[in-house]
Amino acid sequence: MRRAGAHTTPLAMNAHYRGRSHLADQQFDIVVLGGGSAGYATAIRAKQLGFSAAVIEKDKLGGTCLHRGCVPTKALLHSAEIADVAREGSHYGVQSSVSGIDIAGVNAFRTNLVEGKFKGLQGLLKANGITVIEGEGRLVAPNAVQVGDDRITGTHIVLATGSYSRSLPGLEIEGRVITSEHALELQEVPKRVAVLGGGVIGVEFASVWRSFGAEVTIIEALPHLVPNEEESVSKQLERAFRKRGIDFKLGVRFQSVTQDASSVTVTLEDGTTVVADYLLVAVGRGPATQGLGFEEVGVEMDRGFVLTNERLATNVPGVYAVGDIVPGLQLAHRGYQQGIFLAEELAGLNPVVVEDVNIPKVTYCDPEIASVGLTEAKAVEKYGAENVTSYEYNLAGNAKSSILGTAGSVKAVRVNDGPVVGVHMIGARVGELVGEAQLIVNWEAYPEDVAPFVHGHPTQNETIGETMLKLAGKPLHAI
Numbered sequence: 001m002r003r004a005g006a007h008t009t010p011l012a013m014n015a016h017y018r019g020r021s022h023l024a025d026q027q028f029d030i031v032v033l034g035g036g037s038a039g040y041a042t043a044i045r046a047k048q049l050g051f052s053a054a055v056i057e058k059d060k061l062g063g064t065c066l067h068r069g070c071v072p073t074k075a076l077l078h079s080a081e082i083a084d085v086a087r088e089g090s091h092y093g094v095q096s097s098v099s100g101i102d103i104a105g106v107n108a109f110r111t112n113l114v115e116g117k118f119k120g121l122q123g124l125l126k127a128n129g130i131t132v133i134e135g136e137g138r139l140v141a142p143n144a145v146q147v148g149d150d151r152i153t154g155t156h157i158v159l160a161t162g163s164y165s166r167s168l169p170g171l172e173i174e175g176r177v178i179t180s181e182h183a184l185e186l187q188e189v190p191k192r193v194a195v196l197g198g199g200v201i202g203v204e205f206a207s208v209w210r211s212f213g214a215e216v217t218i219i220e221a222l223p224h225l226v227p228n229e230e231e232s233v234s235k236q237l238e239r240a241f242r243k244r245g246i247d248f249k250l251g252v253r254f255q256s257v258t259q260d261a262s263s264v265t266v267t268l269e270d271g272t273t274v275v276a277d278y279l280l281v282a283v284g285r286g287p288a289t290q291g292l293g294f295e296e297v298g299v300e301m302d303r304g305f306v307l308t309n310e311r312l313a314t315n316v317p318g319v320y321a322v323g324d325i326v327p328g329l330q331l332a333h334r335g336y337q338q339g340i341f342l343a344e345e346l347a348g349l350n351p352v353v354v355e356d357v358n359i360p361k362v363t364y365c366d367p368e369i370a371s372v373g374l375t376e377a378k379a380v381e382k383y384g385a386e387n388v389t390s391y392e393y394n395l396a397g398n399a400k401s402s403i404l405g406t407a408g409s410v411k412a413v414r415v416n417d418g419p420v421v422g423v424h425m426i427g428a429r430v431g432e433l434v435g436e437a438q439l440i441v442n443w444e445a446y447p448e449d450v451a452p453f454v455h456g457h458p459t460q461n462e463t464i465g466e467t468m469l470k471l472a473g474k475p476l477h478a479i
């Protein structure tokens, strides 16, 4: 393997955003195609380890997460939370109300935030001495990416081209049938919205629009909302959404949609219809790999995803892949972790593989959902029912949660006389608790290991402490 030093070009040492005309036939240790979460994380860690690194980006550094995903949607959700808090002020003795949503103001908050983070990210890559090459790249050889007239070669090539919003066969994205990208750019608060897909993106937008006053109907083909989560969590979300006035149709498939100048009519397979101002299609994200030369170079693919081994190497020596194009969870922090992992792997540090199941997941609707590890059903499948114990702590027993006025729970699943293998939470702000949960699961801690540690009072963090105390056989506030 080549390391930096001998191989570092003058360009790689200090350049940033060099014009392409200066770049013809440049050579780097690591060339990353795509400057989203996974791509830039690879480059940063690679540079720290002494490699020369270039990132090729056709749009904006930061990719989906920064510009069209995690960050702008969470900004939107925060505006939504403020609307809810203001609406509920009187419950807390505060005279407040919502006289309207200034969508231009909401959008300005979001875009300013993203712009600030974008500047920060550009500075970060510059400070790390990473060369950013602007332009659309195409893999033309196992060690080369063509960008316009320039051939950028690398000892290692890392594919990180990310993902796009998918639709269903025959469902055209046009007019009032929109994806999350369009939803972020809407210049109005819709009065009625239909959301196709009750997964993460669907429930987050449903939550925002409801907080802004819209009538929302979610259509989900599977029997539950957030179907990848613990079933009890899905059921609690359904209860909470019902209470919030969010309608949903479960276990029924989309059939067709028609639209005119002011509305869409969605017909479902059971013959019912939903009329709305917009239909948000949130049925998942496909890999952005088409026409980029991957197959031609011999990279093994499956339905557009790039296949890798668990150490992120493709079948073509010297070519690797990270992020959303690698089958599995499509999350920004998985991309960061894979980027760091891959750079360390290439540096011969033999990093530890983190399985997808042990990557924390957060859904930022109201109430929030956060989880890591196996659901109870999966734990039973893996270890046998007789070897698994779970406990679900009700947030009603937690003072801070009561102050926040949230219902919900923390459920932990353990192997008997063994480690905690899953934690599943729902309730306001539980996303902030997943840090401890993922340490417990990834360090394979026993409840008895965690139980003696102290959780500040009153915090929602105590709910994890209480759950561990109970599973360790010494409950405090749990029944």
Ligand SMILES: Cc1cc2nc3c(=O)[nH]c(=O)nc-3n(C[C@H](O)[C@H](O)[C@H](O)COP(=O)(O)OP(=O)(O)OC[C@H]3O[C@@H](n4cnc5c(N)ncnc54)[C@H](O)[C@@H]3O)c2cc1C
Pocket: 033, 034, 035, 036, 037, 038, 039, 056, 057, 058, 059, 060, 061, 062, 063, 064, 065, 066, 068, 069, 070, 071, 073, 074, 135, 136, 137, 138, 160, 161, 162, 163, 180, 201, 288, 292, 322, 323, 324, 325, 330, 331, 332, 333, 334, 335
């Ligand atoms: C609405 C929404 C909300 C989300 N919320 C969250 C969240 O809260 N938390 C979370 O963890 N994840 C969230 N995600 C998922 C997260 O955004 C993705 O998992 C993450 O961005 C994937 O990173 P990536 O680097 O693999 O791909 P991307 O971020 O898509 O980056 C790929 C980059 O490659 C560039 N590119 C593609 N092809 C080429 C080419 N040929 N030449 C040059 N450049 C190219 C693209 O322009 C892009 O910048 C959300 C996604 C969406 C859509």
